[in-house]
Amino acid sequence: MLSLGIEGTAHTFGIGIVDDQGNILADVRKTYTPPSGKGIIPSEAKKHHESVANEVLEEALKEAGVEMKDINIISYSTGPGLPPPLLFTAKFSVELAKKNSIEIIPVHHGIAHIEIGRLLTKCFDPVVVYLSGGHNAILAFTGDTYKIFGETLDVTIGNLFDTVARELNLEMPGGPKIEELAKKGKYIRLPYSVKGMDVSFTGIQTVVSRLIKEGFRKEDIAFSLQETCFAMLTEVTERALAHTEKNEVLLVGGVAANKRLQEMMDIMCKERNAKVYVVPMKYAGDNGVMIAWTGMLAYKKGLKLEVKDLIKPKWRIDEVKWFI
Ligand code: ATP
Numbered sequence: 001m002l003s004l005g006i007e008g009t010a011h012t013f014g015i016g017i018v019d020d021q022g023n024i025l026a027d028v029r030k031t032y033t034p035p036s037g038k039g040i041i042p043s044e045a046k047k048h049h050e051s052v053a054n055e056v057l058e059e060a061l062k063e064a065g066v067e068m069k070d071i072n073i074i075s076y077s078t079g080p081g082l083p084p085p086l087l088f089t090a091k092f093s094v095e096l097a098k099k100n101s102i103e104i105i106p107v108h109h110g111i112a113h114i115e116i117g118r119l120l121t122k123c124f125d126p127v128v129v130y131l132s133g134g135h136n137a138i139l140a141f142t143g144d145t146y147k148i149f150g151e152t153l154d155v156t157i158g159n160l161f162d163t164v165a166r167e168l169n170l171e172m173p174g175g176p177k178i179e180e181l182a183k184k185g186k187y188i189r190l191p192y193s194v195k196g197m198d199v200s201f202t203g204i205q206t207v208v209s210r211l212i213k214e215g216f217r218k219e220d221i222a223f224s225l226q227e228t229c230f231a232m233l234t235e236v237t238e239r240a241l242a243h244t245e246k247n248e249v250l251l252v253g254g255v256a257a258n259k260r261l262q263e264m265m266d267i268m269c270k271e272r273n274a275k276v277y278v279v280p281m282k283y284a285g286d287n288g289v290m291i292a293w294t295g296m297l298a299y300k301k302g303l304k305l306e307v308k309d310l311i312k313p314k315w316r317i318d319e320v321k322w323f324i
Pocket residue numbers: 009010113131132133134135157158159161162173174175176179253254255256257258259284285286
């Protein structure tokens with residue numbers, strides 16, 4: 001049985017094909033890059049997706065060595081995301097399904113990031129630390145949803161790192177550059193702000209902007225930024241582990257690539273007899289494979305997610321009835 005998944009919530013348009021055992025048969029992606037120094041322009045992302053969609057589909061089928069008639073289900077990223085690219089992706093997916101009389105399954109983008117992590121790391125019931133440009137959440141499966149235990153009260157860590165990187169005139173995305181600089185840095189005290197299970201980064205952002213203007217060393221700023229933010233995130237993850245009595249941590253999203261974050265989470269987990277899993281880098285960013293696999297899981301469990309709306313730009317993960 002084959003599932004074809006279509007991702008298009010933001011900058012990436014991707015199509016993946018997987019079988020019901022989780023084998024990946026195709027993974028094709030094309031990414032819109034905003035003008036340098038600028039953020040994503042939603043209408044441009046939509047235009048980009050429109051211009052590459054058929055090509056990506058053809059390439060994916062070719063890579064898997066299959067035709068549309070071999071596909072059993074089509075899944076698409078219904079939300080959360082930016083309305084223009086979401087709408088294009090939804091229409092493209094629905095049309096494709098209709099034309100080929102294939103069942104269509106809506107997929108939550110955040111759940112897809114988690115499920116591809118569970119599939120590829122083989123962890124079972126983790127506290128999930130989802131850190132990217134768009135997300136900053138500590139989650140765990142309880143009852144019949146992924147419940148959000150902690151969030152950011154303001155900006156996400158991905159945005160914070162990118163903003164600081166821009167102020168330091170580093171290349172985008174800023175996270176990897178900050179990680180590199182931090183290796184040669186010394187500690188400067190920054191505001192540490194944890195409120196219950198939530199974190200807040202705007203205080204850090206303000207102080208770091210001032211330090212940059214005052215001419216502090218880039219390396220010291222990068223090091224202090226990492227140490228402070230990751231300590232805050234490790235603290236709330238530990239609290240989530242204690243609260244849920246789980247013994248696995250799964251890091252997903254682009255920031256999960258950071259080795260210092262992985263190391264701090266690892267030290268904390270070892271002290272608690274827990275284990276850290278990190279989504280393989282290739283599947284940390286947006287891709288169609290994660291959508292295809294999540295659609296497959298939903299289909300196999302008979303979980304027909306009811307979506308009255310074609311897209312759900314603000315879809316919260318804990319609104320989705322799920323299972324593990
Ligand atoms: P989503 O739509 O799921 O929110 P996204 O569009 O932000 O995801 P991702 O690829 O998941 O895309 O995450 C990108 C973010 O990850 C950027 O902010 C980038 O700076 C950050 N990042 C990437 N590598 C590292 C790293 N090594 N250390 C810290 N941050 C990193």
